[in-house]
Amino acid sequence: MDDMEDTTIFSTLKSFKSLISGPDHSLLETEPAYGRSDLQKLYTKRVELEEAAERVRSHTSLLQLTQEKQQMELSHKRARIELEKEAHSSSRDLQREIDRNRELLLKIRRLEEKEEKANQALNEQMENNKALKRNLEELHKKANEKDRKLTEADQMISELKDETRRLNQKIQIQESKFSTQNLEIQALQEQLDVQRKKYKDVSQRYQNLQSSHSISTESELKMKELERRLALQEQDSVIVRNMKSEMVRLPELEREIKRLREENAFLRETKENNSLLKEETEGLRKKLERVERVMEEKLKAELEKEKLEQELQAWENIGQAAGLNIRKPEDLSREVIQIQQRELNLKQQNYTLNSSIRSVEKARAELLPEIAQMRAKAQEEQKKRENQDSLVRRMQKRVLLLTKERDGMRAILESYDSELATSEYSPQLMFRVKEAEDMLQKVQAHNTEMETQLSKAQEEAGTFKLKVQMVSHIHHHGNFLLKIEELEAERQRLEEQNNILEMRLERHNLQGDYDPVKTKVIHLQMNPTSIAKQQHADEVEQLRLECQLLRDRIRKIEAGGGVTTDDTTLIIPPSQEILDLRKQMESAELKNQRLKEVFQKKIQEFRTACYVLTGYQIDITVENQYRLTSVYAEHMEDSLLFKSTGPVGSGSMQLLETDFSRTLTGLVDLHLFHQKSIPVFLSAVTIELFSRQTVT
Amino acid sequence: MSKTLKGITLKGSAELVAEFFSFGINSILYQRGIYPAETFTRVTQYDMSLHLTTDAKLKSYLTNVISQLKEWLFDCTVQKLVVVITCLETNEVLERWQFDIECEKTAKESSAPREKSIKAIQEEIRSVIRQITATVTFLPLLETACAFDLLIYTDKDLEVPEQWEESGPQLIDQSEEVRLRSFTTSIHKVNSMVAYKRTNSM
Numbered sequence: 048m049d050d051m052e053d054t055t056i057f058s059t060l061k062s063f064k065s066l067i068s069g070p071d072h073s074l075l076e077t078e079p080a081y082g083r084s085d086l087q088k089l090y091t092k093r094v095e096l097e098e099a100a101e102r103v104r105s106h107t108s109l110l111q112l113t114q115e116k117q118q119m120e121l122s123h124k125r126a127r128i129e130l131e132k133e134a135h136s137s138s139r140d141l142q143r144e145i146d147r148n149r150e151l152l153l154k155i156r157r158l159e160e161k162e163e164k165a166n167q168a169l170n171e172q173m174e175n176n177k178a179l180k181r182n183l184e185e186l187h188k189k190a191n192e193k194d195r196k197l198t199e200a201d202q203m204i205s206e207l208k209d210e211t212r213r214l215n216q217k218i219q220i221q222e223s224k225f226s227t228q229n230l231e232i233q234a235l236q237e238q239l240d241v242q243r244k245k246y247k248d249v250s251q252r253y254q255n256l257q258s259s260h261s262i263s264t265e266s267e268l269k270m271k272e273l274e275r276r277l278a279l280q281e282q283d284s285v286i287v288r289n290m291k292s293e294m295v296r297l298p299e300l301e302r303e304i305k306r307l308r309e310e311n312a313f314l315r316e317t318k319e320n321n322s323l324l325k326e327e328t329e330g331l332r333k334k335l336e337r338v339e340r341v342m343e344e345k346l347k348a349e350l351e352k353e354k355l356e357q358e359l360q361a362w363e364n365i366g367q368a369a370g371l372n373i374r375k376p377e378d379l380s381r382e383v384i385q386i387q388q389r390e391l392n393l394k395q396q397n398y399t400l401n402s403s404i405r406s407v408e409k410a411r412a413e414l415l416p417e418i419a420q421m422r423a424k425a426q427e428e429q430k431k432r433e434n435q436d437s438l439v440r441r442m443q444k445r446v447l448l449l450t451k452e453r454d455g456m457r458a459i460l461e462s463y464d465s466e467l468a469t470s471e472y473s474p475q476l477m478f479r480v481k482e483a484e485d486m487l488q489k490v491q492a493h494n495t496e497m498e499t500q501l502s503k504a505q506e507e508a509g510t511f512k513l514k515v516q517m518v519s520h521i522h523h524h525g526n527f528l529l530k531i532e533e534l535e536a537e538r539q540r541l542e543e544q545n546n547i548l549e550m551r552l553e554r555h556n557l558q559g560d561y562d563p564v565k566t567k568v569i570h571l572q573m574n575p576t577s578i579a580k581q582q583h584a585d586e587v588e589q590l591r592l593e594c595q596l597l598r599d600r601i602r603k604i605e606a607g608g609g610v611t612t613d614d615t616t617l618i619i620p621p622s623q624e625i626l627d628l629r630k631q632m633e634s635a636e637l638k639n640q641r642l643k644e645v646f647q648k649k650i651q652e653f654r655t656a657c658y659v660l661t662g663y664q665i666d667i668t669v670e671n672q673y674r675l676t677s678v679y680a681e682h683m684e685d686s687l688l689f690k691s692t693g694p695v696g697s698g699s700m701q702l703l704e705t706d707f708s709r710t711l712t713g714l715v716d717l718h719l720f721h722q723k724s725i726p727v728f729l730s731a732v733t734i735e736l737f738s739r740q741t742v743t
Numbered sequence: 744m745s746k747t748l749k750g751i752t753l754k755g756s757a758e759l760v761a762e763f764f765s766f767g768i769n770s771i772l773y774q775r776g777i778y779p780a781e782t783f784t785r786v787t788q789y790d791m792s793l794h795l796t797t798d799a800k801l802k803s804y805l806t807n808v809i810s811q812l813k814e815w816l817f818d819c820t821v822q823k824l825v826v827v828i829t830c831l832e833t834n835e836v837l838e839r840w841q842f843d844i845e846c847e848k849t850a851k852e853s854s855a856p857r858e859k860s861i862k863a864i865q866e867e868i869r870s871v872i873r874q875i876t877a878t879v880t881f882l883p884l885l886e887t888a889c890a891f892d893l894l895i896y897t898d899k900d901l902e903v904p905e906q907w908e909e910s911g912p913q914l915i916d917q918s919e920e921v922r923l924r925s926f927t928t929s930i931h932k933v934n935s936m937v938a939y940k941r942t943n944s945m
Contacts, residue, residue, distance in 0.1 A: 561822075569897060571893070576827070
């Protein structure tokens with residue numbers, strides 16, 4: 048298509064060029080011939096050519112544009128196709144993605160479910176775990192408890208073993224004690240018998256004693272009775288003797304009575320004399336007292352007399368001293384009267400003078416305020432006068448001013464009058480003048496009023512000032528009082544605060560507070576409290592260490608399985624008694640052992656001696672049964688059995704049947720049944736056996 | 744002894760006060776049972792029978808402190824002497840015997856001796872020690888093992904000697920205080936008071 052277009056373009060260009068070249072040739076040839084008409088033709092040709100060129104150009108442009116459009120369309124199509132492809136592919140991708148999405152979501156869901164299941168499984172596992180752990184812990188605890196119980200059981204076992212050992216030992220001791228005690232019992236029983244015999248004797252004696260005691264009590268009673276009677280008799284005898292003695296005294300008493308009566312009468316007489324004498328003495332005493340009083344009075348009278356004489360002389364001297372005509376007391380009294388009269392007169396004069404003075408003073412006092420009033424009035428009058436003088440001056444001034452005004456007004460009036468020849472205005476002027484005069488008068492009246500008001504105001508101002516001064520004084524006074532009260536209240540408050548603070552300070556001082564700025568507290572470094580605290584701490588430490596050591600030891604002991612050796616348990620030093628007892632026990636055991644050994648040796652010897660000497664070996668097979676084996680026995684089993692019958696120690700024996708004894712029936716009959724002697728039988732048996740041996 | 748019959752000098756007053764403290768502290772230790780009663784012996788002082796310890800360590804400690812105290816009394820730099828009684832197990836302060844010392848600073852070495860008879864001073868000291876003995880009736884019992892310490896309140900600018908160190912005032916938590924008698928030598932005035940821990944049973 049393009050080629051086609053190109054070729055068309057080229058062809059058109061060629062035609063155009065040809066066109067242009069053609070007319071140019073034609074134009075060039077025909078130039079000089081033609082003038083303007085050629086040019087016009089040329090011009091029209093050019094124009095035509097240009098139009099053609101333009102047409103061509105537009106055609107080409109059209110062609111180009113169509114080409115472009117076709118290209119564009121092609122490209123559009125391609126693009127659309129591509130886009131469609133792409134859209135297809137993208138839609139396919141989209142679908143694939145959606146499918147994948149769905150698959151993934153499904154997977155996610157399945158995974159989530161799996162996760163949940165896994166979580167649940169985990170939780171269950173955890174719970175199982177915890178349960179298992181708890182079980183484990185419980186098992187551990189149980190194990191620990193079992194261990195503990197085991198250890199405790201071990202301890203118990205060990206303790207029990209110890210106890211059994213101790214008990215065995217105790218049993219042995221008890222058995223030995225028992226045997227000794229049996230022996231002791233026997234001895235004690237024998238003693239008991241003895242004691243019982245003694246008791247019987249003693250009881251008999253006691254009975255004898257009791258009988259004798261009863262007899263003795265009876266005799267004692269009799270004795271008491273006799274003694275009582277004796278005492279009574281003695282008392283009677285004593286009484287009798289007294290009576291006798293008294294009887295002897297009777298005549299003497301009668302004589303005494305007589306004497307006493309005589310004395311009595313005599314005494315009564317003397318008593319009467321006594322009373323008379325006493326009265327006399329009393330009378331004399333009273334006289335004495337009176338006399339004494341009289342004496343005293345006499346003395347006093349003498350003293351008074353002397354005093355009076357002295358006074359008299361003094362009185363007589365007065366007369367001489369005073370220079371008066373006095374010889375007798377009448378003259379003195381006359382003089383005294385005269386003097387008294389003079390005195391009276393003078394007193395009267397004095398009184399009158401005093402009263403006159405008082406009246407004069409009263410008048411003066413009355414006059415003083417009057418004077419003050421008068422002075423005040425005078426002052427007021429003066430002020431008034433001054434005021435009036437000032438008023439007068441003002442009036443004079445005013446008068447002068449008025450006269451001047453009048454003169455002026457007159458002058459004006461005259462001028463007005465002179466001016467007004469043809470007075471057209473004269474009544475009006477006169478009217479105006481009158482008005483002016485009226486105005487003037489009013490003004491003057493107003494003025495005077497104002498001046499009077501002024502003066503009054505000034506006076507009032509003066510009085511007010513005085514009052515204000517008075518009030519201000521009082522006001523100041525009142526202010527001062529208020530201030531004083533306030534200050535007093537503050538002072539009391541401050542005093543209370545001061546007291547409280549002082550009390551607080553005192554309390555703090557008692558408690559031991561101090562001002563760190565001024566004081567400091569010091570003490571010795573090595574003081575008893577610090578030393579005691581250190582000692583205390585050291586003790587505590589020591590005790591802790593001991594505790595630890597003991598705990599370690601205990602643990603070791605428990606670990607050892609309850610083996611208690613003497614080294615580890617005997618921390619407490621054993622007491623002295625225990626040591627002594629242990630020593631005694633050991634010594635007793637040693638003695639026992641030695642005795643046993645000795646006993647055995649002796650027994651052995653004795654048995655061998657018996658065997659050798661008697662020819663029989665005596666064995667105790669069972670309690671109370673003795674088996675005898677002869678030296679000359681043919682067989683080892685040949686033996687005779689004897690049983691002891693009767694009480695222990697009595698020695699009666701019986702032969703028991705054995706095989707061997709059946710072979711010896713003859714000897715048995717002879718020696719045991721008839722002769723009833725066992726030693727003879729035994730010696731017969733030895734002889735028999737010996738003879739049997741020696742023969743064979 | 745510069746305690747002349749005419750009056751008291753500063754040195755004499757310091758010696759009197761130090762002597763009082765020595766006997767007073769011994770009395771307190773005996774009355775409160777800080778040390779066993781067997782370790783005390785009786786001596787006669789101030790016309791009365793007082794207790795004095797025979798424990799060698801305690802004696803040396805007391806002489807150490809009292810001799811230092813005497814110097815400070817002479818310099819008028821000591822303000823208070825306190826006997827602090829502490830419980831060993833709980834480390835709590837149970838009792839505080841406090842003696843305030845007021846010194847007449849004008850009576851320095853050069854001034855003339857003051858007029859006060861030694862008899863009067865001893866009479867006052869005797870009444871103070873009798874009162875200390877009588878306080879046993881109302882003080883709470885010291886049931887646990889206790890130890891004591893001597894604190895001295897001095898001026899802030901005092902040079903602390905070698906073996907001494909600063910300490911806290913060791914006050915009692917919730918205390919009751921009782922003011923006792925005082926005595927004066929006209930140069931030194933000693934006020935005494937006792938503070939004890941309030942017991943909940945009361």
